[in-house]
Amino acid sequence: MLEINDLHAGIGDREILRGITLRVKAGEIHAVMGPNGSGKSTLAQVLAGNPSYEVTRGTVSYNGQNLLEMAPEVRAQNGVFLAFQYPVEIPGVSNAYFLRSAYNEIRKANGQEEVDPLEFLDLVEEKLKLVDMDESLLSRSVNHGFSGGEKKRNEIFQMAVLSPRLAILDETDSGLDIDALRIVAEGVNKLRSPENATIVVTHYQRLLNYIVPDYVHVLANGRIVKSGGKELALELEEKGYDWLQEAGAGAVA
Amino acid sequence: MSSGIEALVNREYAYGFVTDVETDTVPPGLNEDIIRTISAKKNEPEFMLEWRLKAYRRWLTMKEPHWGNVRYPAIDYNSLVYYSAPKSVKPLQSLDEVDPELLRTYEKLGISLNEQKMLSGVAVDAIFDSVSVGTTMRTELSKHGIIFCSFGEAVQNHPELVEKYLGTVVPHSDNFFAALNAAVFSDGSFAYVPKGVKCPMELSTYFRINSKNTGQFERTLIIADEGASVSYLEGCTAPKRDENQLHAAVVELIALDNATVKYSTVQNWYAGDAQGKGGIYNFVTKRGKAAGVNSKISWTQVETGSAITWKYPSVILQGDNSVGEFYSVAVVNRKQQADTGTKMIHIGKNTKSTIVSKGISAGEGNNSYRGLVRVLPKAENARNYTQCDSMLIGNKCGAHTFPYIEVQNNTATLEHEASTSKIGEDQIFYCKQRGVSAEHAVSMIVSGFCREVFKELPMEFAVEAQQLLGITLEGSVG
Numbered sequence: 005m006l007e008i009n010d011l012h013a014g015i016g017d018r019e020i021l022r023g024i025t026l027r028v029k030a031g032e033i034h035a036v037m038g039p040n041g042s043g044k045s046t047l048a049q050v051l052a053g054n055p056s057y058e059v060t061r062g063t064v065s066y067n068g069q070n071l072l073e074m075a076p077e078v079r080a081q082n083g084v085f086l087a088f089q090y091p092v093e094i095p096g097v098s099n100a101y102f103l104r105s106a107y108n109e110i111r112k113a114n115g116q117e118e119v120d121p122l123e124f125l126d127l128v129e130e131k132l133k134l135v136d137m138d139e140s141l142l143s144r145s146v147n148h149g150f151s152g153g154e155k156k157r158n159e160i161f162q163m164a165v166l167s168p169r170l171a172i173l174d175e176t177d178s179g180l181d182i183d184a185l186r187i188v189a190e191g192v193n194k195l196r197s198p199e200n201a202t203i204v205v206t207h208y209q210r211l212l213n214y215i216v217p218d219y220v221h222v223l224a225n226g227r228i229v230k231s232g233g234k235e236l237a238l239e240l241e242e243k244g245y246d247w248l249q250e251a252g253a254g255a256v257a
Numbered sequence: 258m259s260s261g262i263e264a265l266v267n268r269e270y271a272y273g274f275v276t277d278v279e280t281d282t283v284p285p286g287l288n289e290d291i292i293r294t295i296s297a298k299k300n301e302p303e304f305m306l307e308w309r310l311k312a313y314r315r316w317l318t319m320k321e322p323h324w325g326n327v328r329y330p331a332i333d334y335n336s337l338v339y340y341s342a343p344k345s346v347k348p349l350q351s352l353d354e355v356d357p358e359l360l361r362t363y364e365k366l367g368i369s370l371n372e373q374k375m376l377s378g379v380a381v382d383a384i385f386d387s388v389s390v391g392t393t394m395r396t397e398l399s400k401h402g403i404i405f406c407s408f409g410e411a412v413q414n415h416p417e418l419v420e421k422y423l424g425t426v427v428p429h430s431d432n433f434f435a436a437l438n439a440a441v442f443s444d445g446s447f448a449y450v451p452k453g454v455k456c457p458m459e460l461s462t463y464f465r466i467n468s469k470n471t472g473q474f475e476r477t478l479i480i481a482d483e484g485a486s487v488s489y490l491e492g493c494t495a496p497k498r499d500e501n502q503l504h505a506a507v508v509e510l511i512a513l514d515n516a517t518v519k520y521s522t523v524q525n526w527y528a529g530d531a532q533g534k535g536g537i538y539n540f541v542t543k544r545g546k547a548a549g550v551n552s553k554i555s556w557t558q559v560e561t562g563s564a565i566t567w568k569y570p571s572v573i574l575q576g577d578n579s580v581g582e583f584y585s586v587a588v589v590n591r592k593q594q595a596d597t598g599t600k601m602i603h604i605g606k607n608t609k610s611t612i613v614s615k616g617i618s619a620g621e622g623n624n625s626y627r628g629l630v631r632v633l634p635k636a637e638n639a640r641n642y643t644q645c646d647s648m649l650i651g652n653k654c655g656a657h658t659f660p661y662i663e664v665q666n667n668t669a670t671l672e673h674e675a676s677t678s679k680i681g682e683d684q685i686f687y688c689k690q691r692g693v694s695a696e697h698a699v700s701m702i703v704s705g706f707c708r709e710v711f712k713e714l715p716m717e718f719a720v721e722a723q724q725l726l727g728i729t730l731e732g733s734v735g
Binding site for chain 2: 052053054055056075076077079080081085086088091092093094095096097101102103105106107109110113145162166
């Protein structure tokens with residue numbers, strides 16, 4: 005589904021990703037771990053097409069298409085979803101309106117009929133349960149005045165409604181208490197299917213107790229310095245990142 | 258961001274066509290003879306002519322004001338045409354007598370006067386180059402004793418009401434443009450809602466400037482008698498022309514005891530082209546007097562058009578417990594300039610005013626909020642709440658705020674909140690990441706920003722305003 009080859013990217017003159025190569029197949033969950041500043045979030049943003057980042061080298065192919073040539077909204081319409089580390093507030097725009105606009109634009113791009121507000125309401129009610137939120141969420145402004153946990157749950161709720169083929173969760177666990185973490189993780193697990201793939205970007209191992217990855221990759225200094233199975237996450241929990249970070253630095257030098 | 262959006266900046270103004278009708282015009286220039294001619298053409302009683310001449314003589318002694326935060330070349334008042342009317346307009350018995358060309362114009366604008374006749378909901382007075390060409394729903398309104406007609410007809414048929422209220426809110430000597438208007442105004446709308454009557458439908462005036470080099474000077478007078486209430490809508494468009502056209506209207510609202518007047522405007526005059534050539538100078542004086550106890554005057558405006566907008570819909574809170582409201586969205590794009598806001602003058606006891614102003618600046622536009630809250634010595638327990646938010650789109654535009662507060666009674670409570678935000682690239686990226694296009698994202702974010710004002714608009718206007726906003730800002734993110 006996703007093939008990343010020797011990806012280099014950064015902001016301005018600062019190179020953050022220094023040659024990432026990664027393959028993700030349908031049905032898989034990949035965890036990308038690493039210390040702060042290793043480039044995890046940059047990878048997520050670059051895959052989603054954030055214009056603040058410039059790709060300087062490498063290729064990304066998504067279902068056979070050149071992902072890097074697609075505008076961010078086209079990527080979304082083709083099933084790429086990013087759960088933001090810092091979900092953005094849009095005061096005055098209701099969650100329901102925002103999400104229905106997104107849902108309909110995606111449908112339109114895929115040659116499907118748009119749904120009206122009532123049909124949409126039926127559709128989302130179920131999904132709300134998934135993240136244990138009530139209907140009042142729909143009439144509130146997008147992320148405006150939400151607590152940190154509510155924002156993260158709202159991201160997963162949006163993901164549930166838009167049902168992406170490739171979901172990228174960027175530090176979805178940060179700032180969540182243990183109950184919220186479990187709810188979010190259960191939401192993600194229920195959405196898992198053989199057709200979809202998920203990339204979980206996280207600093208800590210604890211989320212991976214709930215969302216069990218098929219592969220774990222460790223990022224340091226903009227490169228993947230180690231890949232393994234789910235047991236790698238436990239090893240990291242025990243040893244920290246230092247030993248790998250040195251390896252990463254060495255590789256650059 | 259994407260340069261493809263840039264192309265959309267040059268989207269055509271949809272209402273820029275010219276209607277070919279024969280007009281009856283006076284020669285350019287202004288003098289007492291022109292004023293006498295206008296008055297005679299309109300078959301006015303003596304008191305009207307006297308009032309016009311008084312205003313003209315006063316105007317001669319006044320200087321065009323320049324305190325606004327707007328820039329424009331000097332206006333040559335002697336090159337303007339002060340009266341232009343479609344030739345066929347005679348006192349009409351029904352819409353069937355209206356020039357079909359004019360009716361077609363209004364159909365093009367999406368305001369079918371014929372349809373308006375059948376459909377309930379809104380009564381429309383259509384003003385074409387300062388002259389009323391037709392008022393709909395009259396029979397229905399007259400059942401309730403409501404008078405809704407052109408100003409000219411009101412002068413003929415209800416001179417006592419006109420004489421009693423004309424100039425009582427905006428005197429002939431009020432300011433340069435108001436004096437000019439008083440001297441030469443050719444028509445406008447008039448509404449009177451009698452005691453205890455709640456007007457059963459929205460009253461609406463649609464203004465259209467067509468002729469070249471013509472100043473449009475219309476005058477609107479709305480009176481809600483004791484216990485009455487009325488909601489009034491105003492819409493405007495003009496053809497695209499390279500020359501600037503002057504629009505100097507006056508609106509006077511009067512609410513007596515326990516009466517309410519709600520006045521909503523969606524202004525979409527031609528704003529000029531991308532280089533700033535052409536467009537309307539919209540220099541308008543709008544004021545309401547909440548004269549009676551428990552009376553209420555509410556202004557809601559969505560200003561998206563005009564090369565220059567310079568207006569301050571104001572409320573004089575004279576009656577005890579009276580209420581004044583001002584809800585405004587002003588949008589500037591390209592090279593548009595707006596200096597707009599309100600004045601709330603608290604005179605009576607327990608008077609309360611609310612100001613919510615949302616300024617949006619895009620392109621090379623400049624937007625200023627200018628507001629005055631004045632509490633006079635006898636206004637015990639006056640309250641004002643002001644909220645003034647500016648949003649910037651891009652980095653060549655400007656937002657300015659000039660709030661003035663004058664309080665002469667220490668029981669007053671005033672609150673002022675202000676904010677300036679830049680439409681965030683992060684907000685747009687967030688929307689795009691969900692599959693939403695940049696244009697839709699901008700219009701969504703801006704609509705959210707304006708929501709407190711839009712919810713004050715009557716339903717059909719709210720939809721129009723939202724669409725208009727989307728069109729006006731199209732391509733401003735690039």
